[in-house]
Amino acid sequence: MSGRYSGAFSRGVFNSFSVGVGYLPIGFSFGAAAVQSGLPETAALLISMLVYAGASQFLLISLVTAGAGLLTAVPTVLLMNARHLLYGPTLVSAIPEKHAKLGSPWLAFGLTDEVFATAMSRLPSVAPEHRDYWVLGLQVGAYIAWAGGTALGVVFVREVDHWPEAVRDGLGFVLPSLFLALLLETGLRRWWASILASVVVAAILCSFVATHHALALGILVGALSHGLVSRMARE
Structure with a gap:
């Protein structure tokens, strides 16, 4: 090298x-x-x-x-x-x-x-x-x-x-x-929409489904929300 x-x-x-x-x-x-x-x-x-x-x-x-x-x-x-x-x-x-x-x-x-x-x-x-x-x-x-x-x-x-x-x-x-710690390192402002969507959805679903299912669905919604916000920003 x-x-x-x-x-x-x-x-x-x-x-x-x-x-x-x-x-x-x-x-x-x-x-x-x-x-x-x-x-x-x-x-x-x-x-x-x-x-x-x-x-x-x-x-x-x-x-x-x-x-x-x-x-x-x-x-x-x-x-x-x-x-x-x-x-x-x-x-x-x-x-x-x-x-x-x-x-x-x-x-x-x-x-x-x-x-x-x-x-x-x-x-x-x-x-x-x-x-x-x-x-x-x-x-x-x-x-x-x-x-x-x-x-x-x-x-x-x-x-x-x-x-x-x-x-x-x-x-x-x-x-x-x-x-x-890794999330804080990348900057919260950049990911605010996906973080908020994930937290809210996971918190609500925890009352109705198993925790691991709620977390998985929260992650999915967070990823989709980030994609939507990014697309709106480009337009």
């Missing part, structure tokens, strides 16, 4: 700090939960290093410990991560083809929700000829934080029960707080 690209890579690693701060405790939670569920420590580490699927990993250990076979667990995890099929083309379109030095496989593995959100908000400030190496640095930093957090969870799983209850309860709020 030449000096001009190593600088972009290093900047990407530095910009991954906001994602990594959230990934460390989430990865820790996964490592601890996996070992407590009966998975071997090596298996817990390998899942984070090879699957690297965030919330889907928690679903995976739930299915495995419940006795689900590979024919059930693998398609379920793949379906849960199908949204990444939309992330890829969107991210690639932000990297001009004439400046792309890395093939798609280099950028595909590390593309998570948080990496995608950070990349789409910061890429406009990165020079087009440096964007692919910057994205790679962003992904590497986030990956190290996730795998490192899992390793810490595996090592210190026996100490978790001795932690203050407030700290243990706080681990469950790390993922929502990470998404909130």
Whole structure:
């Protein structure tokens, strides 16, 4: 890697700090939960290093410990991560083809929700000829934080029960707080319509349907409202 690209890579690693701060405790939670569920420590580490699927990993250990076979667990995890099929083309379109030095496989593995959100908000400030190496640095930093957090969870799983209850309860709020931090980083004013629509719809539907259905429908309405506002602004 030449000096001009190593600088972009290093900047990407530095910009991954906001994602990594959230990934460390989430990865820790996964490592601890996996070992407590009966998975071997090596298996817990390998899942984070090879699957690297965030919330889907928690679903995976739930299915495995419940006795689900590979024919059930693998398609379920793949379906849960199908949204990444939309992330890829969107991210690639932000990297001009004439400046792309890395093939798609280099950028595909590390593309998570948080990496995608950070990349789409910061890429406009990165020079087009440096964007692919910057994205790679962003992904590497986030990956190290996730795998490192899992390793810490595996090592210190026996100490978790001795932690203050407030700290243990706080681990469950790390993922929502990470998404909130990323949202604040991109700027609330830009997304006010979709945020308001999502919150109102989800809050109302929670009284009538299961919470996870209300959240999914709220997200859908929020996305549609953002598209409508953007279209009206262009006209």
